[in-house]
Amino acid sequence: MNDLRFDGQVALVTGAGRGLGRAHARLLAARGCTVVVNDLGSAFDGTGSATGRVADEVVALIQAEGGNATANYDSVENGQAIVDDVTATHGRLDIVINNAGILTPEVWSELTLESWQRTLNVNLTGVFSVMKAAWPVFVAQQYGRCIVTSSPAVYGAGVAAYAASKAGVIGLANSLQFEAKKLKLDIKCNILIPPSRYSDDSRLWRRCGRAPSSARQAGRPQGASGSHAAPVTR
Amino acid sequence: MQRLSPDKVSAMVVWLAHQDCQAEASIHEAGGGYFARLNWARSAPLFATEKEGVTEAPLPENIRDGEATLADFAGGDHPISGDGSMGAPNALEQVFGHLKSAPEQ
Numbered sequence: 377m378n379d380l381r382f383d384g385q386v387a388l389v390t391g392a393g394r395g396l397g398r399a400h401a402r403l404l405a406a407r408g409c410t411v412v413v414n415d416l417g418s419a420f421d422g423t424g425s426a427t428g429r430v431a432d433e434v435v436a437l438i439q440a441e442g443g444n445a446t447a448n449y450d451s452v453e454n455g456q457a458i459v460d461d462v463t464a465t466h467g468r469l470d471i472v473i474n475n476a477g478i479l480t481p482e483v484w485s486e487l488t489l490e491s492w493q494r495t496l497n498v499n500l501t502g503v504f505s506v507m508k509a510a511w512p513v514f515v516a517q518q519y520g521r522c523i524v525t526s527s528p529a530v531y532g533a534g535v536a537a538y539a540a541s542k543a544g545v546i547g548l549a550n551s552l553q554f555e556a557k558k559l560k561l562d563i564k565c566n567i568l569i570p571p572s573r574y575s576d577d578s579r580l581w582r583r584c585g586r587a588p589s590s591a592r593q594a595g596r597p598q599g600a601s602g603s604h605a606a607p608v609t610r
Numbered sequence: 611m612q613r614l615s616p617d618k619v620s621a622m623v624v625w626l627a628h629q630d631c632q633a634e635a636s637i638h639e640a641g642g643g644y645f646a647r648l649n650w651a652r653s654a655p656l657f658a659t660e661k662e663g664v665t666e667a668p669l670p671e672n673i674r675d676g677e678a679t680l681a682d683f684a685g686g687d688h689p690i691s692g693d694g695s696m697g698a699p700n701a702l703e704q705v706f707g708h709l710k711s712a713p714e715q
Contacts, residue, residue, distance in 0.1 A: 380624065380625065380628045380630070382627070382628070387627065395616050396616040396619055396620070398616065399615075399616035399617040399619065399620040400619075400620045400623045400624070402617075402620075403617070403620040403621070403623075403624050404624055404627065407624060471627045473623060473627065519629070521626065521627045521628070521629070521631070523623055523626050523627060526637070528639075546637065549635060549692075550635045550691040550692045551692075552692075553634050553635035553691065553692030554635075554692045554693070556634075556692075557634070557692060557693065562629075564626075564631065564632070564633060564634055565634070565635060565692070566626045566631075566633050566634070566635065566636045566637075566638070567635070567636065567637040567638070568619070568622060568623060568626070568638055568640060569637060569638065569639040569640070569648070570616075570619045570639075570640055570641055571614050571619070571640075571641030571642065
């Protein structure tokens with residue numbers, strides 16, 4: 377069985393400071409890929425200070441494992457800045473893993489327009505922004521691989537804004553694949569549905585749909601905060 | 611919960627990112643060492659555009675009475691994402707063929 381290698385290729389993994397993105401970045405780097413670890417460093421619901429610290433930690437980890445990685449701290453809402461950084465630093469961009477995302481665990485009755493829009497801005501428009509910037513690079517190279525991260529939330533899981541954003545990326549990826557086929561280029565866009573529950577973020581998901589009303593009545597905060605150790609960034 | 615750790619998902623991502631992978635607009639579930647591919651599924655087509663030789667607008671009752679057809683996925687097909695044809699060449703051909711064969715009003 378010959379190993380799948382990525383020597384000489386460059387991958388951008390958004391939201392790679394934690395959780396799934398971090399794991400994707402490490403495995404790509406272990407297979408010879410140069411990886412740009414993008415992470416704003418904000419909390420899981422998109423709030424909090426953007427320090428970039430988590431991206432630096434993953435870069436250091438990859439380098440300690442013998443891989444090649446650099447950090448980028450821009451928001452996926454500014455995809456051009458991320459892609460410009462990738463191409464300026466590494467000269468090419470072969471793979472974009474759209475993994476960054478936020479989750480604000482309001483139940484439907486508590487979901488506000490502001491929260492809805494913030495979720496759509498990061499999870500859906502963020503993919504638009506990154507791929508809009510990456511696309512000309514793919515076309516010039518006549519090659520590219522794009523992966524978007526959807527969610528089992530699209531089947532219905534009590535987080536309407538998140539689910540809508542994660543259903544949206546499916547239509548976006550399908551449309552990008554249509555564009556690539558039209559151009560007859562070796563550009564592939566595919567969709568990943570990772571588990572909704574892993575590590576300790578089940579606590580957070582329980583709050584979305586299954587939190588006992590007693591917990592809410594007790595004044596438990598409903599907005600996510602930095603106190604969550606849950607790797608929902610994906 | 612360790613069984614659902616993030617590193618169990620990355621194998622799928624890395625394969626989809628490889629130049630040998632020819633998948634297009636595929637949807638894959640991945641977690642805990644479990645992998646599956648999702649398809650669109652379209653039921654057998656329900657035609658309700660004519661009655662006793664006269665073409666007319668479908669009625670809600672046609673839909674109600676067509677439940678068995680609409681639940682028949684064995685008689686349907688699987689639209690393909692990203693191919694630009696609404697994924698439904700067979701069904702559309704059937705619709706157009708059906709309309710062509712229907713008498714003009």
